[in-house]
Amino acid sequence: MSASLSTSPTAAVLSTPPATAELAIAHFAAKLAFETDVSDVHADLAAGVPGITVVDTRSLEAWEQGHIPGAVHLPTARIAARAAELIGPDQVVVTYCWGPGCNGSTRAALAFARLGHPVKEMIGGYEYWVREGFPTQTLLGVRHNDVDPLTAPASGAACAC
Template sequence: MASLVREIPAAPSAIALMHFSNRLTFETDCSDVFSSQEAGELDFVLLDVRGPLAFERGHVPGAINLPGRLLNAEMLAAYPKTTLFVVYCAGPHCNGANKAAVKLAALGYPVKEMIGGVTGWLDEGFTLSVPVTTPISCAC
């Protein structure tokens, strides 16, 4: 008796190669983003598409915040059409990055999703940027 894994046969190698190669054209992972940042290879714009409050609570270092609902040609006018956007949201339970990727692609920009989002970033052991608040001192 075959295992549940083998119950449905694996795709032929040529088809699997095409499938998995194609996936890599649509996504990147947290480790690749982190390594690129560490190496100073910043040939992409990292875009946090969550709301401003979530962004303020913690975001991937180097990311800019542009909530997905605000993505439009006017908001992106300063970026050449060759700009590669890497989008992320909260994590695997959120489809905000997918929605943002659809909008960016429709506007003619190359785009990849950082799979895992904030959850994946933290799972890798990387830290988030959080705003630094100045302590209030008492002149008592």
């Protein structure tokens, strides 16, 4: 091989330089202000932390198929009309929809923000709630789900990340 040809690989990760620490701090702090995850929501619900209302923004059919116990069912299209009667003004709203491939919880979070509610989006949605083995409520009662070892420790213990 000729000495003029480079044998070092092209760096995909470094093809765009990383942000400065100052910009990274601002970005990640802002991201955490807008999002929460299923593990944190579960922990707060299990501990009875006051001031949080979890809102399922999916259809009635989806809700009846299964939802987070204690969640309020309020499809996105009905938020403007019904939020005041269902959500206290002092509550932080946590929205969720199907999962990472769905932006319904994002649209719902925007609707709540437009009404003046403090709001966070639960990343992972209902899909990751189920995959992490958390209980779900159906028309037949509470269902306890198996942990998907690709999303959480098989023991069901928190990942502690």
